[in-house]
Amino acid sequence: MSPEKRPRVPRGSTRDGAALWSHGFRPFFLGGAVWAVAAMALWIAALARGLPLGGDLGAPLWHAHExxxxxxxxxxxxxxxTAIPNWTGSLPVSGRPLIGLAAVWAAGRVALAGAGIIGLPLAALIDAAFLPALLAIAGREIVAGRKWNDLKVLAGCAAVMVGNLGFHAAVLTGGDPQVWLRAAVSGYVVLVLIIGGRIIPSFTRNWLHQRGAARMPVSFNRFDMGVIACSALALAAWTLAPEARATVPAALIAGGLNALRLARWRGLAVRAEALLLVLHAAYGFVPLGFAAIAAAGAGLLMPVSALHVLTVGVVATTMLAVMTRATRGHTGRPLTASRPTVAAYLCLFGAALARPLADLGDVPGLMEASGALWIAGFGLFVAEHGGMLLRARRQPRAAAP
Structure with a gap:
C-alpha cells in the first residue's frame, strides 16, 4: 500500500504498556516542562547561593545551554x-524505541549538570547524541512517507543540532559559543515561521468555519514564502554579525513583514478562545523579536535582551501553546483553555517582557520576577496536564439510547 493510501493511525490508539510511552508528545512534553522548571530553579540557586553547575562550562553558559x-x-x-505520523500516515514511535530516545535526552541533562564530576568532554559527548538521533528518526519517517514538502522542517532541526555541536566545540576549544546559541535560536524561529504559518491559520480557519464566519485567514501563498526567506536572511545576519549596520534594516524589514503576515490570520476574530488566541499572541513576538534585534544592533538594547525576546517570547510561548493544545486534543479533552492554562500563558508572556525590561531600567527584582514567572508558567502546565500525559486517552462517552 502506498504511503498516500495508508490509513492514518488514530490518535491515542491502544498499545501494550504504559500510556506514557504510547506517543512521543507524552514523555517529551512532560519531561521538557519538568526540566524547564527544574533548570530555572537551579539557575536561580546558582545566582543566589553560588550553586556550581556545569563544571568548567560555568553556571551562565550551562543555563543558556539547557x-x-x-x-x-x-x-x-x-x-x-506526534505530528510526523499524522503527516505521513505511519505508526508513531512508541514503546522501547521511545523509551530509549527519552533516556538519551535525560542522560544529556544529567551529564551536563554533573560535568564537574565526569568532565566536560564526556558530558558534551553524551549531550550531543540526542539531536542527531531525533533528526535521523524524523528524517526517516518523512522520507519513508514521501512527504517531501515536510523536509524543510528538518532544516530548522539541523540548525539546532549544528548549533549544539558548535557550542560544545567552541567551549572545549576556547572559542565563542554565543554565535552557536544564536544559530540554534534562529533555527527555532524559522521552525515557528514554517510550522506556525501552517497550523495557526489552519486552526483559525477551522474554528471560524464552525461558527459560520464569512472571512477566513489568508491561505499560504508567495507572500508567506517571501516573509520566511527575508526572515531567514535577517536571522543569518544576526547570527553572524549582530552588531553590523546591515543587520538593523534587515531585522526591521523582517519584523514589518511578519507583522503583516500575522494580521492576515484574523487573530482578533478568535479572541473568545484562549487556546487559539495564544498562538497568534506567541507569533506576535516574532516582529517584536526582530525589533529587539534591530534595537540591540543600534546600541539601544542589550544583546542578551534581544536573545530573550526570541527564546522566551517566540520559542517558549509557542511551545507552551502547542503543548497545551496538543495534550488536550490527543488525550481526548475539549479544545478549550481552562483558567490555569490561561494563567500559564500570562506567566510566560510576563516572563518574556520582564527579562528585557530588566536591562532597560534600574527596576529591582525584574530579573528574578522573570524567572519566577517562567517557573510558574511551566509549573502550571505540569500540575494541570501532567496527569493527562500519564493516563490513557479518554474515550468519548457513549450516546444515550
Whole structure:
C-alpha cells in the first residue's frame, strides 16, 4: 500500500504498556516542562547561593545551554514525533524505541549538570547524541512517507543540532559559543515561521468555519514564502554579525513583514478562545523579536535582551501553546483553555517582557520576577496536564439510547 493510501493511525490508539510511552508528545512534553522548571530553579540557586553547575562550562553558559539545547529540543521532539505520523500516515514511535530516545535526552541533562564530576568532554559527548538521533528518526519517517514538502522542517532541526555541536566545540576549544546559541535560536524561529504559518491559520480557519464566519485567514501563498526567506536572511545576519549596520534594516524589514503576515490570520476574530488566541499572541513576538534585534544592533538594547525576546517570547510561548493544545486534543479533552492554562500563558508572556525590561531600567527584582514567572508558567502546565500525559486517552462517552 502506498504511503498516500495508508490509513492514518488514530490518535491515542491502544498499545501494550504504559500510556506514557504510547506517543512521543507524552514523555517529551512532560519531561521538557519538568526540566524547564527544574533548570530555572537551579539557575536561580546558582545566582543566589553560588550553586556550581556545569563544571568548567560555568553556571551562565550551562543555563543558556539547557534552555536552548535541553528544554526546547524535548518539546520539539514531542511535537515532531506526534505530528510526523499524522503527516505521513505511519505508526508513531512508541514503546522501547521511545523509551530509549527519552533516556538519551535525560542522560544529556544529567551529564551536563554533573560535568564537574565526569568532565566536560564526556558530558558534551553524551549531550550531543540526542539531536542527531531525533533528526535521523524524523528524517526517516518523512522520507519513508514521501512527504517531501515536510523536509524543510528538518532544516530548522539541523540548525539546532549544528548549533549544539558548535557550542560544545567552541567551549572545549576556547572559542565563542554565543554565535552557536544564536544559530540554534534562529533555527527555532524559522521552525515557528514554517510550522506556525501552517497550523495557526489552519486552526483559525477551522474554528471560524464552525461558527459560520464569512472571512477566513489568508491561505499560504508567495507572500508567506517571501516573509520566511527575508526572515531567514535577517536571522543569518544576526547570527553572524549582530552588531553590523546591515543587520538593523534587515531585522526591521523582517519584523514589518511578519507583522503583516500575522494580521492576515484574523487573530482578533478568535479572541473568545484562549487556546487559539495564544498562538497568534506567541507569533506576535516574532516582529517584536526582530525589533529587539534591530534595537540591540543600534546600541539601544542589550544583546542578551534581544536573545530573550526570541527564546522566551517566540520559542517558549509557542511551545507552551502547542503543548497545551496538543495534550488536550490527543488525550481526548475539549479544545478549550481552562483558567490555569490561561494563567500559564500570562506567566510566560510576563516572563518574556520582564527579562528585557530588566536591562532597560534600574527596576529591582525584574530579573528574578522573570524567572519566577517562567517557573510558574511551566509549573502550571505540569500540575494541570501532567496527569493527562500519564493516563490513557479518554474515550468519548457513549450516546444515550
Amino acid at each position: 534552555m536552548v539545547f535541553g528544554f526546547a529540543p524535548a518539546v520539539l521532539a514531542g511535537f515532531l514525533l
